[in-house]
Amino acid sequence: MIRTRFAPSPTGFLHIGGARTALFSWAFARHHGGKFVLRIEDTDVARSTPEAVQAILDGMDWLGLNHDEGPFYQMQRMDRYREVIGQMLASGLAYRCYTTPEELERMREAQRDRGEKPRYDGAWRPEAGKTLPPPPAGVPPVVRFRNPKEGVVAWDDLVKGPIEIANAELDDLVIARQDGTPTYNFCVVVDDWDMRITHVIRGDDHVNNTPRQINIFKALGAEPPRFAHLSMILGDDGQKLSKRHGAVSVMQYHEDGYLPEAVLNYLARLGWSHGDDEVFSMQQFCYWFDLGHITPSAAQFNTDKLNWLNAHYIRQAGNARLAGLVGLRLEARGVAVTDAPSLEAIVGLYKERIVNLNELADAAEVFFIDLTPDAGLLAQHLTPEARPALADFAAGLKDVAWEAPAINALIKQCIGAHGLKMPRLAMPLRILLTGQAHTPSVDAVLALFPRELALKRLSAVL
Numbered sequence: 001m002i003r004t005r006f007a008p009s010p011t012g013f014l015h016i017g018g019a020r021t022a023l024f025s026w027a028f029a030r031h032h033g034g035k036f037v038l039r040i041e042d043t044d045v046a047r048s049t050p051e052a053v054q055a056i057l058d059g060m061d062w063l064g065l066n067h068d069e070g071p072f073y074q075m076q077r078m079d080r081y082r083e084v085i086g087q088m089l090a091s092g093l094a095y096r097c098y099t100t101p102e103e104l105e106r107m108r109e110a111q112r113d114r115g116e117k118p119r120y121d122g123a124w125r126p127e128a129g130k131t132l133p134p135p136p137a138g139v140p141p142v143v144r145f146r147n148p149k150e151g152v153v154a155w156d157d158l159v160k161g162p163i164e165i166a167n168a169e170l171d172d173l174v175i176a177r178q179d180g181t182p183t184y185n186f187c188v189v190v191d192d193w194d195m196r197i198t199h200v201i202r203g204d205d206h207v208n209n210t211p212r213q214i215n216i217f218k219a220l221g222a223e224p225p226r227f228a229h230l231s232m233i234l235g236d237d238g239q240k241l242s243k244r245h246g247a248v249s250v251m252q253y254h255e256d257g258y259l260p261e262a263v264l265n266y267l268a269r270l271g272w273s274h275g276d277d278e279v280f281s282m283q284q285f286c287y288w289f290d291l292g293h294i295t296p297s298a299a300q301f302n303t304d305k306l307n308w309l310n311a312h313y314i315r316q317a318g319n320a321r322l323a324g325l326v327g328l329r330l331e332a333r334g335v336a337v338t339d340a341p342s343l344e345a346i347v348g349l350y351k352e353r354i355v356n357l358n359e360l361a362d363a364a365e366v367f368f369i370d371l372t373p374d375a376g377l378l379a380q381h382l383t384p385e386a387r388p389a390l391a392d393f394a395a396g397l398k399d400v401a402w403e404a405p406a407i408n409a410l411i412k413q414c415i416g417a418h419g420l421k422m423p424r425l426a427m428p429l430r431i432l433l434t435g436q437a438h439t440p441s442v443d444a445v446l447a448l449f450p451r452e453l454a455l456k457r458l459s460a461v462l
Contacts, residue, residue: 002034004109010052011251014059030286059250081182096141119171143176154212158228204229257356262310271299329361389418408443
């Protein structure tokens with residue numbers, strides 16, 4: 001059975017690159033009818049926080065990337081790691097090293113001075129015929145993995161193709177620190193081994209970790225998983241993705257008014273493609289998804305494309321769902337939503353014109369607050385010739401059938417009687433009713449208001 005995992009470190013939020021990794025790992029498992037495992041790699045005690053853990057869980061939940069097993073926490077698996085380290089020490093796969101951090105730094109400085117690659121020199125590595133000095137008193141050892149000295153580590157990366165690293169380039173990795181805590185590369189191997197992970201899909205910043213991990217797998221007699229390393233995501237300008245490009249918390253996209261299906265659809269196209277298809281459901285994505293169509297070149301983040309997708313999904317969304325999402329945003333602003341006008345009707349009218357839920361909330365808000373139109377806008381559009389037509393229109397509103405066609409007929413009657421063009425009356429109407437110079441058709445907007453509220457707003461200047 002195909003088993004994938006997403007294993008974030010809770011030292012910060014779930015960012016857009018991590019979300020893409022999670023999506024691809026989840027989709028690969030779903031495509032093959034396999035299992036998707038969520039693992040929290042929290043051994044960096046100094047930097048890991050409960051808030052970051054919760055941010056990861058919230059982001060996964062909002063995106064709908066449901067896991068089949070977990071979340072597993074590495075800090076809860078310390079006994080297992082120590083057990084394996086003990087077995088490796090007993091079998092000679094690992095050894096204790098008493099080189100102090102200060103000695104190690106001096107060693108590296110001397111190597112740099114000689115133009116050599118800085119690395120541990122194997123001083124405490126047991127070898128046939130080699131006599132090791134007695135352990136120095138008061139120096140707690142680290143535990144190092146006995147990396148092979150000869151040969152190469154090779155794997156067929158499912159994105160990048162064949163990769164080969166000489167073992168001579170790798171020194172003996174520390175797998176347990178002086179205080180006994182295991183290190184990242186070791187914990188990952190034990191976790192993937194125990195959890196029977198078959199495919200590791202992750203960012204290409206982990207390529208350098210892969211040969212070390214493969215060697216540990218093989219030393220333990222375990223079959224390494226297949227590896228697929230995803231290229232980085234660049235910003236709109238071709239530079240490394242940063243906060244100004246969109247490398248922010250996934251939940252920031254929620255706060256900014258994006259729908260999760262839009263974010264997922266966009267992430268799916270960052271480095272993967274299925275012909276020219278741009279818009280598709282996650283069900284369709286899982287059906288199509290394979291690792292062979294992931295490009296090894298960097299993907300480029302495009303905010304305009306994300307906004308286009310979000311606007312598309314908002315237009316497709318049901319009015320009841322949108323009203324619920326907008327209602328929560330209005331509530332957070334302290335705006336009380338009443339039964340009239342209908343929030344569902346409002347979002348149904350405005351959703352064709354906006355890009356995100358916050359813009360939709362902005363449009364809806366004016367129906368439920370005490371509105372004071374901008375004086376400059378009023379002075380520009382509430383002209384002396386418009387005032388008599390507006391007064392006649394307000395008088396006609398008291399008895400007109402409260403529906404857009406009848407209101408439209410009343411508007412045309414008034415502008416005809418006063419010799420005006422439509423914008424001369426429609427613009428001041430928009431501004432008095434909504435405070436905005438640009439709205440959907442003014443008759444449709446007006447029909448959303450309770451009659452009494454509409455007359456109240458118009459009468460404020462008459």
